Amino acid sequence: MIRIKLHTKIQAPIERIFNLARSIDFHKVSMNETKEEVIAGRVKGLIELGESVTWRAKHFGIYQKLKVKIVDFKRNEMFKDVMIQGAFKKMEHIHRFRNENGITIMIDEFEFESPFGFLGKIVDNFVLKNYMTQLLEKRNEELKLAAEGNGWKKILNTKYIF
Secondary structure, eight states, X not given: OEEEEEEEEESSOHHHHHHHHTBHHHHHHHTGGGTOEEEEEOOSSBOOTTOEEEEEEEETTEEEEEEEEEXXXXXXXXXXXXXXXXXXXXXXXXXXEEEETTEEEEEEXXXXXXXXXXXXXXXXXXXXXXHHHHHHHHHHHHHHHHHHSSHHHHHSOGGGOO
16 A cells, blocks of 8 residues: 655645635646546535545546545544545545644645555556655645635635634
8 A cells, every 4th residue: 555645834724724625626626637527426615524526537548537435524633535436446535734833734644555466556656656646746736825825715615714
Protein backbone atom coordinates (compact mmCIF):
# COMPACT_ATOMS: atom_id res chain seq x y z
CA MET A 1 0.00 0.00 0.00
CA ILE A 2 1.21 3.51 -0.87
CA ARG A 3 0.92 6.30 1.69
CA ILE A 4 1.15 9.98 0.81
CA LYS A 5 1.16 12.63 3.54
CA LEU A 6 1.04 16.32 2.71
CA HIS A 7 1.02 19.40 4.94
CA THR A 8 -0.31 22.66 3.50
CA LYS A 9 -0.14 25.94 5.44
CA ILE A 10 -3.01 28.30 4.69
CA GLN A 11 -3.63 31.77 6.08
CA ALA A 12 -7.40 31.57 6.35
CA PRO A 13 -9.97 30.48 8.94
CA ILE A 14 -10.13 26.76 9.57
CA GLU A 15 -13.89 26.68 8.90
CA ARG A 16 -13.40 28.09 5.39
CA ILE A 17 -10.69 25.58 4.56
CA PHE A 18 -12.66 22.66 6.00
CA ASN A 19 -15.68 23.62 3.91
CA LEU A 20 -13.68 24.12 0.71
CA ALA A 21 -12.05 20.72 1.21
CA ARG A 22 -15.45 18.99 1.34
CA SER A 23 -17.15 21.13 -1.31
CA ILE A 24 -18.30 19.20 -4.36
CA ASP A 25 -18.34 22.46 -6.33
CA PHE A 26 -14.75 23.33 -5.39
CA HIS A 27 -13.58 19.81 -6.20
CA LYS A 28 -14.96 20.16 -9.74
CA VAL A 29 -13.19 23.50 -10.19
CA SER A 30 -9.88 22.36 -8.70
CA MET A 31 -9.82 19.15 -10.75
CA ASN A 32 -10.84 20.75 -14.05
CA GLU A 33 -7.71 19.31 -15.67
CA THR A 34 -9.05 15.76 -15.29
CA LYS A 35 -12.56 16.79 -16.43
CA GLU A 36 -14.13 15.57 -13.17
CA GLU A 37 -17.88 15.49 -13.04
CA VAL A 38 -20.39 14.06 -10.61
CA ILE A 39 -22.49 11.23 -12.00
CA ALA A 40 -24.23 10.03 -8.81
CA GLY A 41 -24.68 10.83 -5.13
CA ARG A 42 -24.13 14.29 -3.69
CA VAL A 43 -23.98 16.59 -6.74
CA LYS A 44 -23.24 19.99 -5.16
CA GLY A 45 -22.66 21.74 -1.88
CA LEU A 46 -20.85 20.32 1.15
CA ILE A 47 -20.60 16.57 1.55
CA GLU A 48 -21.54 15.23 4.99
CA LEU A 49 -21.04 12.10 7.07
CA GLY A 50 -22.63 9.04 5.44
CA GLU A 51 -22.98 10.67 2.03
CA SER A 52 -21.33 9.41 -1.13
CA VAL A 53 -20.37 10.85 -4.48
CA THR A 54 -19.44 9.12 -7.72
CA TRP A 55 -16.94 10.94 -9.89
CA ARG A 56 -16.15 10.43 -13.55
CA ALA A 57 -12.70 11.69 -14.52
CA LYS A 58 -10.08 11.27 -17.21
CA HIS A 59 -6.74 9.86 -16.03
CA PHE A 60 -4.03 8.62 -18.39
CA GLY A 61 -6.40 9.26 -21.31
CA ILE A 62 -9.09 6.93 -19.96
CA TYR A 63 -12.37 7.88 -18.30
CA GLN A 64 -12.77 6.18 -14.94
CA LYS A 65 -15.39 6.16 -12.20
CA LEU A 66 -14.70 6.48 -8.49
CA LYS A 67 -17.35 6.27 -5.78
CA VAL A 68 -16.33 7.50 -2.33
CA LYS A 69 -18.22 7.71 0.93
CA ILE A 70 -17.61 9.91 3.98
CA VAL A 71 -17.16 7.44 6.86
CA ASP A 72 -15.76 9.69 9.60
CA PHE A 73 -16.42 13.37 10.25
CA LYS A 74 -15.53 15.87 12.98
CA ARG A 75 -16.49 19.41 11.99
CA ASN A 76 -13.47 21.65 11.42
CA GLU A 77 -11.08 18.88 12.53
CA MET A 78 -11.20 16.02 10.03
CA PHE A 79 -13.15 13.90 7.60
CA LYS A 80 -12.35 10.60 5.96
CA ASP A 81 -13.52 9.30 2.61
CA VAL A 82 -13.07 5.75 1.39
CA MET A 83 -13.50 4.22 -2.03
CA ILE A 84 -16.65 2.13 -2.39
CA GLN A 85 -16.16 1.40 -6.10
CA GLY A 86 -13.35 2.22 -8.47
CA ALA A 87 -10.10 1.19 -10.10
CA PHE A 88 -8.12 0.81 -6.88
CA LYS A 89 -8.10 -2.28 -4.70
CA LYS A 90 -8.24 0.12 -1.73
CA MET A 91 -8.28 3.90 -1.30
CA GLU A 92 -8.67 6.08 1.81
CA HIS A 93 -8.20 9.82 2.22
CA ILE A 94 -8.11 11.43 5.66
CA HIS A 95 -8.31 15.22 5.66
CA ARG A 96 -7.11 16.81 8.93
CA PHE A 97 -7.16 20.47 9.94
CA ARG A 98 -5.51 22.27 12.85
CA ASN A 99 -4.66 25.81 13.83
CA GLU A 100 -1.09 26.80 14.69
CA ASN A 101 -0.55 30.42 15.68
CA GLY A 102 -3.33 31.69 13.42
CA ILE A 103 -2.34 29.57 10.42
CA THR A 104 -4.43 26.60 9.39
CA ILE A 105 -2.50 23.42 8.67
CA MET A 106 -4.30 21.09 6.29
CA ILE A 107 -2.96 17.55 6.40
CA ASP A 108 -3.78 14.96 3.75
CA GLU A 109 -3.18 11.31 4.53
CA PHE A 110 -3.87 9.43 1.33
CA GLU A 111 -3.48 5.65 1.00
CA PHE A 112 -4.11 3.49 -2.03
CA GLU A 113 -3.38 0.10 -3.44
CA SER A 114 -3.89 -1.12 -6.98
CA PRO A 115 -5.20 -4.55 -7.85
CA PHE A 116 -3.14 -7.14 -9.76
CA GLY A 117 -0.70 -8.16 -7.02
CA PHE A 118 2.99 -7.70 -7.81
CA LEU A 119 2.30 -5.89 -11.10
CA GLY A 120 -0.01 -3.47 -9.23
CA LYS A 121 2.73 -2.76 -6.67
CA ILE A 122 5.15 -1.88 -9.47
CA VAL A 123 2.62 0.51 -11.05
CA ASP A 124 1.86 2.03 -7.63
CA ASN A 125 5.51 2.70 -6.82
CA PHE A 126 6.76 3.83 -10.22
CA VAL A 127 3.74 5.61 -11.72
CA LEU A 128 0.80 6.23 -9.43
CA LYS A 129 2.61 7.47 -6.32
CA ASN A 130 4.09 10.42 -8.22
CA TYR A 131 0.88 11.03 -10.20
CA MET A 132 -1.36 11.03 -7.12
CA THR A 133 1.08 13.21 -5.16
CA GLN A 134 1.08 15.81 -7.94
CA LEU A 135 -2.72 15.67 -8.20
CA LEU A 136 -3.11 16.27 -4.45
CA GLU A 137 -0.49 19.05 -4.42
CA LYS A 138 -2.24 20.81 -7.30
CA ARG A 139 -5.61 20.58 -5.58
CA ASN A 140 -4.12 21.87 -2.32
CA GLU A 141 -2.55 24.82 -4.10
CA GLU A 142 -5.91 25.65 -5.69
CA LEU A 143 -7.56 25.41 -2.26
CA LYS A 144 -4.89 27.64 -0.70
CA LEU A 145 -5.35 30.29 -3.42
CA ALA A 146 -9.15 30.22 -3.07
CA ALA A 147 -9.09 30.31 0.75
CA GLU A 148 -6.50 33.09 1.05
CA GLY A 149 -8.03 35.19 -1.71
CA ASN A 150 -11.62 35.81 -2.70
CA GLY A 151 -12.17 32.65 -4.75
CA TRP A 152 -13.92 30.93 -1.86
CA LYS A 153 -16.77 33.46 -2.09
CA LYS A 154 -17.73 32.08 -5.52
CA ILE A 155 -17.85 28.52 -4.15
CA LEU A 156 -19.22 28.65 -0.62
CA ASN A 157 -22.70 29.84 0.21
CA THR A 158 -22.49 32.32 3.09
CA LYS A 159 -24.70 30.10 5.27
CA TYR A 160 -21.74 27.68 5.55
CA ILE A 161 -19.25 30.32 6.72
CA PHE A 162 -18.81 30.55 10.49
